[in-house]
Amino acid sequence: MPNSISRRPTIADVASEAGVSRTTVSHALNDRGQVDPATRSLVKEVAGRLGYSPNLRAQRLRTGQASAIALISSMPFAVAGGASKLGFLMEIAATAMEAALRRGVALVLVPPLDEAQALLDTLDIDGAVIIEPIANDPHIASLRKRGVKLVSIGRQPEADATLPYINMHGTEAGKLLLEHLHEQGARKIGLVIGAQSRHSYLDMEQAYRTYCTANKLDPAIVRADEAGGESAGAEACIQLLEQYPGIDGLCIPVDAFAIGAVKALSARGIKVPQDVKVATRYDGLRARECTPPLTALDMHLEDVAAQAIELLFEQINGTGQRQCIDAPFATLVARESSRK
Numbered sequence: 001m002p003n004s005i006s007r008r009p010t011i012a013d014v015a016s017e018a019g020v021s022r023t024t025v026s027h028a029l030n031d032r033g034q035v036d037p038a039t040r041s042l043v044k045e046v047a048g049r050l051g052y053s054p055n056l057r058a059q060r061l062r063t064g065q066a067s068a069i070a071l072i073s074s075m076p077f078a079v080a081g082g083a084s085k086l087g088f089l090m091e092i093a094a095t096a097m098e099a100a101l102r103r104g105v106a107l108v109l110v111p112p113l114d115e116a117q118a119l120l121d122t123l124d125i126d127g128a129v130i131i132e133p134i135a136n137d138p139h140i141a142s143l144r145k146r147g148v149k150l151v152s153i154g155r156q157p158e159a160d161a162t163l164p165y166i167n168m169h170g171t172e173a174g175k176l177l178l179e180h181l182h183e184q185g186a187r188k189i190g191l192v193i194g195a196q197s198r199h200s201y202l203d204m205e206q207a208y209r210t211y212c213t214a215n216k217l218d219p220a221i222v223r224a225d226e227a228g229g230e231s232a233g234a235e236a237c238i239q240l241l242e243q244y245p246g247i248d249g250l251c252i253p254v255d256a257f258a259i260g261a262v263k264a265l266s267a268r269g270i271k272v273p274q275d276v277k278v279a280t281r282y283d284g285l286r287a288r289e290c291t292p293p294l295t296a297l298d299m300h301l302e303d304v305a306a307q308a309i310e311l312l313f314e315q316i317n318g319t320g321q322r323q324c325i326d327a328p329f330a331t332l333v334a335r336e337s338s339r340k
Helices: 011-018 022-029 037-050 056-063 088-103 114-122 138-145 170-183 199-213 224-243 253-269 285-287 301-317
Strands: 066-072 107-109 127-130 151-153 165-168 189-194 219-226 251-252 279-282 295-298 322-324 332-333
Touching: 022 107, 056 127, 066 088, 066 301, 088 107, 088 127, 088 301, 114 138, 127 138, 127 301, 138 151, 138 322, 138 332, 165 301, 170 189, 170 199, 170 251, 170 279, 170 295, 170 332, 189 199, 189 224, 189 253, 219 224, 224 251, 224 253, 251 253, 253 279, 253 285, 301 322
Parallel strands: 066 107, 066 127, 127 151, 151 165, 165 322, 189 219, 189 251, 251 279, 279 295
Antiparallel strands: 295 332
């Protein structure tokens, strides 16, 4: 039969060829319902062989679903993307888009701009992944009112109703950076973190204060506004050096801040890593192209993005009760900025 079909294959053709009902075909292709794994695999193989693709317009009318999800970051481009637009946000987006398309769903990237809220109010989406939301994130409040399913990469702080989230192990990541700087000879380490209320900053500060207590050090912390990007990092670095003389190590989780700090040190004739060792959290393009290249963490963002899409579809389809998925632990990538 159906190999000779000249018209567009229908769900009925797939059902007939696979020997199952249309409902089973629908559930199998959309990863919904209770379908035996072997049957699901068979249906997908038959659909691919026949060249079947769902009629999205008819599906939208029938199910009321938009077959689209969004990826949202409340971080400004100054830290989420930067001049290259190839930062943390885009690395997650690449894998998330592929994972969504495998489920027959489009992914809309919502840029971190002031106009994003107005855009969100008009987007027809079934769900959204929010990257490192802040406390009282306006995107979350708005989307919840519309009944949009939500998950987050990183736990939302100070939330009455916590979103299902990917646990990024922020405290462990901070401990990894601090222990590395200490092993490389830094004995008076300062911390530069964002002023916004994000769980990654709270976790990093917790790890840092624990480190200071264990090593009998007074904490040296300066907070910078994310919107300032590299300039804010440079200013925070100068403030830290002036307030806490003798700093010989800097833990700066935001890569844009770290780049600004390195430039500020260089302008003052302070050598990295000979005088001050520097490490950041995200091993992205900025960290690799800095002079000297920055020690950073491989956060395994491809895995994180895939996990986030999986968790979101559990929420959309009502097929899972998980509130948290643990991301892979970060791996240290040591470079010239911190080596002895």
